[in-house]
Amino acid sequence: MSEIADKVKKIVVEHLGVDESKVTPDASFIDDLGADSLDTVELVMAFEEAFSVEIPEDAAEKITTVKDAIDYIEKQKAA
Amino acid sequence: MQSTGLTSGQRRVVVTGMGMVSPLGLGVERNWSRLVAGENGFGRISAFDASDLPAQVAGEVPAGPTESGGLTLSDWVPVKDQKKMDRFIHLGLVAATEAVEDSGWKPESEEDRCRTGVMIGAGIGGLQTIYEASVTVKEGRARRLSPFFIPSALINLVSGHVSIKYGFKGPNHSVVTACATGVHAIGDAARMIMLGDADVMVAGGAEAAVCPLGIAGFCSAKALSTHFNDTPEKASRPWDRDRDGFVMGEGSGIVVLEEYEHAKARGAKIYAEVIGYGMSGDAHHITAPAPGHEGAYRAMQNALRSAGLTTADIQYVNAHGTSTMADDLELEAVERLFGDDARKLAMSSTKSATGHLLGAAGAIEAIYSILAIRDNVAPPTLNLDNPSRESVIDRIAHTAQERKIDTILSNSFGFGGTNASVILRGV
Numbered sequence: 001m002s003e004i005a006d007k008v009k010k011i012v013v014e015h016l017g018v019d020e021s022k023v024t025p026d027a028s029f030i031d032d033l034g035a036d037s038l039d040t041v042e043l044v045m046a047f048e049e050a051f052s053v054e055i056p057e058d059a060a061e062k063i064t065t066v067k068d069a070i071d072y073i074e075k076q077k078a079a
Numbered sequence: 080m081q082s083t084g085l086t087s088g089q090r091r092v093v094v095t096g097m098g099m100v101s102p103l104g105l106g107v108e109r110n111w112s113r114l115v116a117g118e119n120g121f122g123r124i125s126a127f128d129a130s131d132l133p134a135q136v137a138g139e140v141p142a143g144p145t146e147s148g149g150l151t152l153s154d155w156v157p158v159k160d161q162k163k164m165d166r167f168i169h170l171g172l173v174a175a176t177e178a179v180e181d182s183g184w185k186p187e188s189e190e191d192r193c194r195t196g197v198m199i200g201a202g203i204g205g206l207q208t209i210y211e212a213s214v215t216v217k218e219g220r221a222r223r224l225s226p227f228f229i230p231s232a233l234i235n236l237v238s239g240h241v242s243i244k245y246g247f248k249g250p251n252h253s254v255v256t257a258c259a260t261g262v263h264a265i266g267d268a269a270r271m272i273m274l275g276d277a278d279v280m281v282a283g284g285a286e287a288a289v290c291p292l293g294i295a296g297f298c299s300a301k302a303l304s305t306h307f308n309d310t311p312e313k314a315s316r317p318w319d320r321d322r323d324g325f326v327m328g329e330g331s332g333i334v335v336l337e338e339y340e341h342a343k344a345r346g347a348k349i350y351a352e353v354i355g356y357g358m359s360g361d362a363h364h365i366t367a368p369a370p371g372h373e374g375a376y377r378a379m380q381n382a383l384r385s386a387g388l389t390t391a392d393i394q395y396v397n398a399h400g401t402s403t404m405a406d407d408l409e410l411e412a413v414e415r416l417f418g419d420d421a422r423k424l425a426m427s428s429t430k431s432a433t434g435h436l437l438g439a440a441g442a443i444e445a446i447y448s449i450l451a452i453r454d455n456v457a458p459p460t461l462n463l464d465n466p467s468r469e470s471v472i473d474r475i476a477h478t479a480q481e482r483k484i485d486t487i488l489s490n491s492f493g494f495g496g497t498n499a500s501v502i503l504r505g506v
Contacts, residue, residue, distance in 0.1 A: 015159070016159060017157060017158050017159025017160075038163075038226040038227060038230075041226040042225055042226050042227065045222075045223055045225070045226075048223075049223065
């Protein structure tokens with residue numbers, strides 16, 4: 001797993017208080033990891049902070065799973 | 080027991096559950112035994128570096144293992160939810176959990192849930208949260224403001240969280256009347272039950288203002304004690320000639336109020352009945368009480384009237400008594416109201432042991448007063464070495480006293496000139 005994926009996973013575990021084993025790539029923040037809409041806003045902020053990227057609102061809305069987050073950040077970092 | 084006054088021919092309201100966390104620790108019984116033993120909850124401020132402020136002492140809720148009376152937050156609020164709430168909400172949830180569990184009330188039906196409400200207030204609310212958020216904005220990081228900032232700071236969110244935790248779907252309300260909040264919350268919630276809006280109300284106050292803004296703000300208002308930074312246990316000294324301001328305390332007091340027949344039908348234990356409630360406004364000054372504390376006088380008078388009682392019926396007054404110049408004005412008002420009955424009266428200020436919990440003060444003091452009824456013990460006024468004003472009223476200096484107590488009156492007064500008194504009686 002990439003460094004980015006590791007870090008994303010860690011942030012999700014920390015912010016949502018879920019067990020690491022549940023944070024699979026396909027896990028949905030809301031449907032599988034117990035987040036509500038405010039939690040997802042905070043998660044996106046945490047990603048922005050941790051990776052020094054900007055995630056505009058329309059992009060943030062499309063980040064609903066762990067994999068979505070990893071893909072988006074990897075793309076930003078590669079650009 | 081025959082119902083009296085306000086409650087005659089109306090729905091009667093009793094207290095069936097109690098919970099508290101204060102500088103004296105976690106839990107009603109621990110608080111009471113420490114209070115009666117003459118212990119106090121003061122120390123130098125540990126929450127932040129207060130060395131550049133004139134007031135450096137406070138009553139903070141002790142951290143530590145739950146079983147030894149300290150606060151271990153994760154035992155009460157899941158770690159992932161803690162950051163969504165300011166500390167005053169944490170403390171409110173701790174006390175509400177004890178109160179609700181103590182009451183044994185677990186509504187099973189949707190109807191019962193809809194008949195159970197929450198009315199928990201605060202004087203100030205999420206001051207530390209607001210402070211931290213302000214710094215974030217000031218640093219040019221407004222976009223980084225937590226989505227939980229607003230719900231963390233809002234005063235009515237203790238009521239919100241308690242309702243969510245227990246599924247209480249009745250009236251969800253919150254009182255904000257500065258240091259009178261706790262009494263107003265109990266009185267107003269009792270009236271909601273009397274008027275039929277609910278059968279059960281979880282009511283009280285929560286506060287956590289031992290933070291830079293809270294201490295500095297009250298320092299600037301010249302309200303806090305500043306001469307006892309090296310002897311914190313001596314700083315809160317209601318009615319004593321050397322008093323020089325109040326000591327900030329933090330915590331929460333919560334009661335479960337219940338319609339009498341409802342409580343009886345489910346075999347609930349009943350601690351006391353809310354038999355009187357009185358309110359008034361000073362219309363005088365934003366922080367100073369009116370001359371002769373005439374607003375306090377009228378609040379007490381209104382409470383007696385609503386209870387259908389006279390001063391001869393009251394054996395104990397839990398005073399607002401914050402350890403400020405206003406103490407003697409309250410004393411005067413009580414003397415004037417009670418007349419000859421003052422000679423038989425016991426009155427103490429438990430703020431001498433807990434400090435001033437602002438919006439939670441009236442609620443923890445109502446609970447202490449209920450325990451005074453239960454055990455026939457008047458809790459002491461600590462540090463009352465040399466009263467600045469003599470009085471025929473026994474102010475229970477230093478040591479708790481056994482007294483026959485079946486009916487009490489508890490006072491709380493707030494900035495803005497708001498006064499509230501509640502009368503409770505054993506059942």
